[in-house]
Amino acid sequence: MAVDMTRLFAPRSLALVGASNSFMKWGFIVLANILSGGYKGKIYPVNPRGGKILGLDVYKDLRSIPDEIDVVVVTTPAAGVPGAARQCAAKKVPFMITITAGFSESGDEGKRLEREVAEIVRGSGVRMVGPNTMGIVGTGARLCALMPPVKPQPGAISFVAQSGNIGSQLLGLGQVMGVGFHNFVASGNEGDLRVEDYIEFFGEDEKTRVIMAYIEGVDDGRRFLDVVRRITPRKPVIVFKAGQTRSGARAAVSHTGALAGSRDIYDAAFRQAGVIKVSATDEMLDLARAFAYLPLPKGNRVGIVTWGGGWGVVTADACEDAGLNVVPLPTDVIAKIDSVLPPYWSRGNPVDLVGTLNREAHRVALELIVGCPSIDGIIALGIFGAATFFSELVANASNLSENVPPELVQTYMKEIRREDEKFESTVVTLMDRYNKPIVGATVIRNPQAERDVPRQVLVFSTPEKAARALWRLYEYQRYRESVHRET
Amino acid sequence: MDATERAGTEEAEKGSRPPAAAVIESALGEGRTTLSEYESKIVLAAYGVPVVEERLCSTAEEARRAAEEIGYPVAVKACSPDITHKTERGLVALGLMLPEGVQAAFENFQRETGWGVSVVVQRMVKGRREFLAGMKRDETFGPCVLFGVGGIMTEVLRDVSFRVAPLTLRDAREMMSEIKSSALLDEFRGAVPVDRGELAAVLLNLGRIGMELPRVREIDINPLVIEKGHPVAVDALMVLGGNS
Numbered sequence: 079m080a081v082d083m084t085r086l087f088a089p090r091s092l093a094l095v096g097a098s099n100s101f102m103k104w105g106f107i108v109l110a111n112i113l114s115g116g117y118k119g120k121i122y123p124v125n126p127r128g129g130k131i132l133g134l135d136v137y138k139d140l141r142s143i144p145d146e147i148d149v150v151v152v153t154t155p156a157a158g159v160p161g162a163a164r165q166c167a168a169k170k171v172p173f174m175i176t177i178t179a180g181f182s183e184s185g186d187e188g189k190r191l192e193r194e195v196a197e198i199v200r201g202s203g204v205r206m207v208g209p210n211t212m213g214i215v216g217t218g219a220r221l222c223a224l225m226p227p228v229k230p231q232p233g234a235i236s237f238v239a240q241s242g243n244i245g246s247q248l249l250g251l252g253q254v255m256g257v258g259f260h261n262f263v264a265s266g267n268e269g270d271l272r273v274e275d276y277i278e279f280f281g282e283d284e285k286t287r288v289i290m291a292y293i294e295g296v297d298d299g300r301r302f303l304d305v306v307r308r309i310t311p312r313k314p315v316i317v318f319k320a321g322q323t324r325s326g327a328r329a330a331v332s333h334t335g336a337l338a339g340s341r342d343i344y345d346a347a348f349r350q351a352g353v354i355k356v357s358a359t360d361e362m363l364d365l366a367r368a369f370a371y372l373p374l375p376k377g378n379r380v381g382i383v384t385w386g387g388g389w390g391v392v393t394a395d396a397c398e399d400a401g402l403n404v405v406p407l408p409t410d411v412i413a414k415i416d417s418v419l420p421p422y423w424s425r426g427n428p429v430d431l432v433g434t435l436n437r438e439a440h441r442v443a444l445e446l447i448v449g450c451p452s453i454d455g456i457i458a459l460g461i462f463g464a465a466t467f468f469s470e471l472v473a474n475a476s477n478l479s480e481n482v483p484p485e486l487v488q489t490y491m492k493e494i495r496r497e498d499e500k501f502e503s504t505v506v507t508l509m510d511r512y513n514k515p516i517v518g519a520t521v522i523r524n525p526q527a528e529r530d531v532p533r534q535v536l537v538f539s540t541p542e543k544a545a546r547a548l549w550r551l552y553e554y555q556r557y558r559e560s561v562h563r564e565t
Numbered sequence: 566m567d568a569t570e571r572a573g574t575e576e577a578e579k580g581s582r583p584p585a586a587a588v589i590e591s592a593l594g595e596g597r598t599t600l601s602e603y604e605s606k607i608v609l610a611a612y613g614v615p616v617v618e619e620r621l622c623s624t625a626e627e628a629r630r631a632a633e634e635i636g637y638p639v640a641v642k643a644c645s646p647d648i649t650h651k652t653e654r655g656l657v658a659l660g661l662m663l664p665e666g667v668q669a670a671f672e673n674f675q676r677e678t679g680w681g682v683s684v685v686v687q688r689m690v691k692g693r694r695e696f697l698a699g700m701k702r703d704e705t706f707g708p709c710v711l712f713g714v715g716g717i718m719t720e721v722l723r724d725v726s727f728r729v730a731p732l733t734l735r736d737a738r739e740m741m742s743e744i745k746s747s748a749l750l751d752e753f754r755g756a757v758p759v760d761r762g763e764l765a766a767v768l769l770n771l772g773r774i775g776m777e778l779p780r781v782r783e784i785d786i787n788p789l790v791i792e793k794g795h796p797v798a799v800d801a802l803m804v805l806g807g808n809s
Contacts, residue, residue, distance in 0.1 A: 299706030303729060331599065331649075331804045332783040333719050334699025334711045338727060343703045346727035350736060564735070 115222030211266030212242025233258020385460030462518025708775025
């Protein structure tokens with residue numbers, strides 16, 4: 079049974095034990111982050127000294143708050159945490175988030191203190207995040223109970239990280255890359271709730287379509303495997319595993335012992351669990367977005383539409399290397415493309431648009447390829463996010479020549495952006511209509527401009543990344559089919 | 566290969582070999598952390614792993630008789646839980662064709678070790694393809710199964726794959742196709758393809774040992790020789806310890 083964490087990520091009321099007026103204390107910073115994130119529920123700062131913090135009335139202890147509390151965030155010094163845990167237990171608070179550090183990460187005394195806190199919460203029905211956590215995010219309640227000031231956009235991805243730094247870095251990168259999150263939790267020292275508990279809840283949470291996990295090590299490998307294996311046939315679980323070591327046990331007597339490094343065993347377990355394993359943080363976000371918003375390809379046959387020939391060659395190679403199949407085009411499709419492109423186009427797959435500036439031709443060619451029954455997924459190069467490319471051209475021209483009037487530049491820019499929007503909505507419509515993924519790669523990326531692009535429109539920085547992403551989508555589809563066949 | 570080799574379990578049930586648990590208990594009782602080659606194969610056979618036909622002998626006379634019964638050519642190996650690296654110490658004699666050879670090997674091993682060491686007399690298994698199959702208890706995931714290229718190059722090539730036990734048939738089949746040298750399992754230089762079903766059963770059974778015998782910490786079957794398409798455990802090592 080999964081722990082129901084609905085009230086953890088979307089609390090109706092929240093208390094902050096260790097709230098502070100002093101600008102450089104976490105008890106102030108976290109409260110300020112919660113407030114500026116626009117949290118929808120009620121907030122009760124707690125500090126024995128009372129008074130007001132950031133305009134809110136301060137309570138002397140949890141007991142004196144005249145309300146039920148769903149979540150208590152703790153930022154007191156470590157020695158005060160057992161007391162806070164007892165207060166949570168007495169008030170029947172379901173969740174406690176212990177941001178305070180100085181526990182098992184800091185030596186024997188910290189270990190002892192962590193055990194003490196764990197025993198208090200375990201005996202009382204309180205479930206604890208942390209200690210030593212950077213906090214949580216629940217965009218459903220606009221809750222940003224975090225140490226760093228990142229403000230993720232809402233989305234369909236839920237994310238658990240065993241490192242607060244990596245977690246917040248990815249949330250920040252997500253803001254730039256247009257990747258939205260539903261829930262986030264930094265699991266900290268996992269004194270009570272562990273990484274697999276969060277994954278298990280995300281598996282049952284209806285608003286979560288994709289699960290992301292940054293893992294350094296799990297305590298109970300078998301439970302992790304069982305939990306994840308039950309989720310992956312329904313929802314993709316993307317894992318970044320850090321701290322990998324190749325070498326097996328040095329003291330091993332057998333070949334088997336010497337050959338089996340922890341990395342090999344994690345890899346094997348991930349494969350058995352159906353995990354989508356990534357080895358770079360940006361790849362993790364790219365894939366999470368792809369899995370959240372793109373239809374899965376039914377097969378490995380790819381159509382490539384490219385603005386120039388070299389790109390097509392590189393992409394075709396990348397597809398073949400990844401295990402995708404760049405298939406020939408049916409003659410009727412070639413004939414139809416003949417009518418919109420110059421006679422010297424490639425007349426095959428990849429479809430080379432030979433640098434034509436006619437965006438209508440791009441759209442027609444793309445639709446013909448997407449509609450082609452022998453193609454399962456599409457990579458479009460240079461024709462996604464073209465606004466950045468064309469805007470740069472116009473900007474260059476106006477810088478170089480005094481004859482280009484500023485009004486004309488403005489008009490061009492607007493026109494280019496409108497064309498791009500039209501193109502983007504075509505891409506979304508085509509994916510819906512044919513239920514096939516379309517991914518892009520482009521020459522110049524402009525994260526600022528891409529923030530407004532619909533989430534279904536994925537633009538990668540290189541064609542190899544686009545090909546890899548398409549392969550991962552296909553690989554997952556194949557995994558799901560094989561699991562469903564077996565059961 | 567004869568039927569008794571492949572049906573290791575049946576043989577154990579008939580009582581010609583002591584049951585697996587008893588072998589392990591008695592080794593632990595003696596304070597040992599490894600099983601001898603012969604004992605290891607008793608446990609493997611009890612779990613249905615096909616092992617080479619062999620006899621444990623403590624005199625030259627017994628060894629000659631065993632060779633007669635098994636049929637020449639035979640291999641003679643020193644057998645003791647205290648001896649590892651048999652090949653490096655010259656404690657293995659392969660392809661012996663005559664009783665005099667068996668006698669000489671027995672006497673050489675006594676001289677080399679300087680004490681009354683037992684020997685195993687084995688049928689010579691004919692096959693050029695050698696694999697490694699094993700089990701190890703990982704501290705995070707528990708019993709795990711390994712499959713890969715065996716023989717003397719094992720740790721140089723590192724061409725192996727792993728799964729967490731218990732294995733499904735699909736896991737076992739994936740392990741076989743995951744190694745770089747998986748083409749070795751197909752038709753190979755005139756030899757028939759490996760029976761992948763039998764090989765999968767070996768891997769599944771290693772996983773079962775990991776799940777059911779908590780005192781077995783590590784297992785090596787090296788080499789697992791492919792003879793006329795069938796896998797046979799020719800040498801084996803079991804390390805004891807861990808959870809009781």
